[in-house]
Amino acid sequence: MLLNFEFQKSAEPQSKPTIVLIHGLFGSLSNLGMIARVLELEYSVLQLDVRNHGKSAHDKDMNYTVMAQDVIETLDHLNIEQFSVIGHSMGGKIAMKLTELAPKRLQNLIVLDMCPFAYQENHHDSIFKALFAVEQANVASRKEAYEIMQNFLKEEMVIQFLLKGFNKGRWLFNVQFIFDHYADIIGWQALKLWSKRTLFIRGGQSPYISKDEHIEAIDQQFDHVELETIENAGHWLHAEQPEQVIIIIKNYLNKNQ
Structure with a gap:
């Protein structure tokens, strides 16, 4: 599925890899807008509405394989080969699934307050x-x-x-x-071990990366992990503490180019 998108191409002559921003459940591409506006000064930035959200098409199929494939189809449409991705919540799981579907194309992976784990709790x-x-x-x-x-x-x-x-x-x-697909959304199928560096940023008051089993799930599926905590922030950490989140993201990208 070709997704609805906004693409701001960098004016830099030696453009760095495009950064793809993927929102969470019930969101839209505007949700990570504050991050996009800062990164657009140095990078080409692609913001997406995932299927069944925003202005993208609706479809009765909804799992992480098809949602990640939608991202790849949209990247192909824009002739974007190499990319980095930042995903929040459900968007973080879509981002993590890209490690299997586009391993050679994916450069940097940043996940906001989500881990590769099948949650049992119904938060919604x-x-x-x-x-x-x-x-x-x-x-x-x-x-x-x-x-x-x-x-x-x-x-x-x-x-x-x-x-x-x-x-x-x-x-x-x-x-x-x-x-109808809520079980798929909170669920997860374990990934093959991802050997490239990955940044997880969690809200200090959020339950999504708060237990030993969450950390174990990350360590079992990601080989080189940095985990940062934003104190005084919950699940919507990028809305509650945007400056701190952006500083961590920029520092991480700058040292991993």
């Missing part, structure tokens, strides 16, 4: 209830959607994040297809 039950309730109410405005979502969700930041995907009375992401 209340979110799905809120999203389906808005759909069933058939409301047209964000204000009306907001009032419905408050019955299910207490975190203001989460509500505002989700409402970015509400446009003209409908969700831009396909709630039903995502719900």
Whole structure:
């Protein structure tokens, strides 16, 4: 599937490899915009809407193999051979899957608050209830959607994040297809050991890389790992502490070119 994208090509004559930014569940390409705007000063930057999100097409198939293949198809369409990737949450798992599907093309891998692990916890039950309730109410405005979502969700930041995907009375992401494949999204099939360097950045208050089994999963699938922690940040660490995240990303890229 050719994905919806925004591609800012570097004006640098000796351009460094393109950096691909992949958003997380219920997001869109704008979610990593603050990172994109900084990196565009030195790199060509490709921002993507993954399938069933943003302006990309909807499809009933949704697993990490097809989502990673979508990224490769879009790169091929743009004639991009070598690339680095930054992925957040679900986008981090898509990014990690690229180590198997495009090992010779992938240069640098940066994963934001996600590990290669089959999570058992359902972190999105209340979110799905809120999203389906808005759909069933058939409301047209964000204000009306907001009032419905408050019955299910207490975190203001989460509500505002989700409402970015509400446009003209409908969700831009396909709630039903995502719900149908939620087990695939939180699940994971272990990768072959990746020998290139990989950076994981976690939120100090996030549960996604917080247990010994999470660290073990990373070590079993990635050979050369750097793990950085952003204190006073949760799962949306790039929105909560953008300057710290960007400094870590830039330092990592600069020493691994």
